[in-house]
Amino acid sequence: MSQSDPMELKEQLSALLDGELARDQTLFLLKRMEHDSELRDLWERMCHSGAALRAEAPCGSGFADRVQAALQAETQPIAQRARRSWFGTAAGGALAAAMAYAVVIVGSQTRPEEEAGVASPMAGEVRTAAGVTGGMSVASPVFNTASARFGDSTLQPLPVTLNLDQYLLRHSEALSGGLQGEMQPFIYPVSHSDAHTYSVR
Amino acid sequence: MSMGMSITMSRPAEAVATNAVAPPRNVMEEAGLDLLLVERVLKGEKHCFDLLVRKYQTRVMAAVGRFVRDRTECEDLAQEVFIRAYRALASFRGDSSFYTWLFKIAVNAARNFLAASGRRPVLANVETHVADQMDDPARLRDRDTPERELMRDQVEQMVMKTLNDLPAEMRTALTLREVDGLSYEEIAKALDCPIGTVRSRIFRAREAIDGQVRPLLED
Numbered sequence: 533m534s535q536s537d538p539m540e541l542k543e544q545l546s547a548l549l550d551g552e553l554a555r556d557q558t559l560f561l562l563k564r565m566e567h568d569s570e571l572r573d574l575w576e577r578m579c580h581s582g583a584a585l586r587a588e589a590p591c592g593s594g595f596a597d598r599v600q601a602a603l604q605a606e607t608q609p610i611a612q613r614a615r616r617s618w619f620g621t622a623a624g625g626a627l628a629a630a631m632a633y634a635v636v637i638v639g640s641q642t643r644p645e646e647e648a649g650v651a652s653p654m655a656g657e658v659r660t661a662a663g664v665t666g667g668m669s670v671a672s673p674v675f676n677t678a679s680a681r682f683g684d685s686t687l688q689p690l691p692v693t694l695n696l697d698q699y700l701l702r703h704s705e706a707l708s709g710g711l712q713g714e715m716q717p718f719i720y721p722v723s724h725s726d727a728h729t730y731s732v733r
Numbered sequence: 734m735s736m737g738m739s740i741t742m743s744r745p746a747e748a749v750a751t752n753a754v755a756p757p758r759n760v761m762e763e764a765g766l767d768l769l770l771v772e773r774v775l776k777g778e779k780h781c782f783d784l785l786v787r788k789y790q791t792r793v794m795a796a797v798g799r800f801v802r803d804r805t806e807c808e809d810l811a812q813e814v815f816i817r818a819y820r821a822l823a824s825f826r827g828d829s830s831f832y833t834w835l836f837k838i839a840v841n842a843a844r845n846f847l848a849a850s851g852r853r854p855v856l857a858n859v860e861t862h863v864a865d866q867m868d869d870p871a872r873l874r875d876r877d878t879p880e881r882e883l884m885r886d887q888v889e890q891m892v893m894k895t896l897n898d899l900p901a902e903m904r905t906a907l908t909l910r911e912v913d914g915l916s917y918e919e920i921a922k923a924l925d926c927p928i929g930t931v932r933s934r935i936f937r938a939r940e941a942i943d944g945q946v947r948p949l950l951e952d
Contacts, residue, residue, distance in 0.1 A: 546936040549788070550910060551763030552917045558761050562773060566780045574943065576787040577950055581942045582911045583791040584892040591790045593950065595808060599786050599815045603779065606819060 545571060549578055762916070767831035774822055782822075786815050789832060793839050800843035804881070810846055814839045888949050895945045899938055906931055907938035 541561075547553045548561055565571045576596060761769060773781040790811065797810040818838050825834050896904055902924070909915045909923065917935075921928045 542940065543932065543936040546939050547917075547932050548766065550917065550935070551761045551766040552932060553761060553766075555761055555769075558766065558769065562770070562778070562781060562784075565784065566778065572780070572783065572787070575784060577943050577947060578939055579788050579791070580888065580950060581892050581939065581946055584889045584946075585896070585908070585911045587889070588791040588795055591794050591808060591811065595790050595811070596783060596786045599812050600779075600783050602812060602816055603782070603819055606816075 541571070542574065545574060546578065549575065549582075764827070764830050768827045771822055771825055771827075771831065774819075782819055785831070789835060790815075792832060793835060796836050796839040797843045800840075800847060806846075810842055811839070813846075814842050817842060884949065888946055891945050891949060892942055895942045896938070899941060902926075903934045903938040903941075906934040910935055 541564075544553060544557060544561055548558060553561065561571075565575070767785065770781040770785050774785075793811045793814050794807055797814065798807050801807050801810060814835065818835055821838070825831065896907065899907075905924065906920055909920045910917075915923070917928050917931045920931045924931065
């Protein structure tokens, strides 16, 4: 703290902690705290003391520093990510809808072949792509119907690995901007081995 | 008050309710401050997120402590909560308080953690809205290491001793703020003094406590 009146600065910090500082003073103090570790430490000690008054168990020392260190790796600007997030969700949903439509069309066109037991490689790819794209569950009636029409033998096996599973979950989370506190859809990777699970009999 | 403090008084909020409505003051208020901090983080000022971490770390620890028993796991989870919050910060709209939003993340993280490890929560059937109102912040006490427990007890005793040694008006102002969560305006009405006086009393009380606690926390 290098200001000539550190006590005034500390009093402002105390008021800031309580949300009782005017906006311009708040902005000034926040800017100052960016480079004043002593003020930041005082902020934390005041928080600790308040927690002690409320009989809250404190975190171990250095907790905030560890969080900050972990966040150093987070280089992507958050607001920018958020803008991409809704775009990604919309794009993913549109692509999934288009794929679903393609499945229905292809299914209706290939029905004679299907009844003859001829495999349609494209069908498997389309279905797989829609499932991976996210935004639509493969358990939906459209896909179940399509699956029933094509039969399990028409599906092309998709290599399913733990890495793929983790990727899909991360992808889903990224599309929906974090999902905390919201519904968390789970995307099943479509593979030859478990495709029959979602078929309508 | 949840901790048997020696201060007893009538609930000031009731007295406040009977007073005439005061003109709005040009202050941020706590929810506004949190929202401002979030906005600053989104504009690239990472240190503002650090302030949020320092402000809410104990409450997040208490939140995850309702699900997970081990203290180390609690701290790891709390860290994960803040990282998730940081990543999802743009989705915070200020519809609820920042802590409510953070609490939901904490509950989800704790549940996912338990599901992944095939365990049940410490408190069975803890629902978000119930857990949010549970008043047991000291739940983690019995899981501390002896060293940490000793340090925490020393800090708490020092805070309480210093508080009790303060002049009554300072002690009351700080308690109404920290424990009862009243605003400066409400405290001023309850104590019948100017808001500037409230601000000064609270600061001086904190300053006195900090002088005693600082050596302990810096060890």
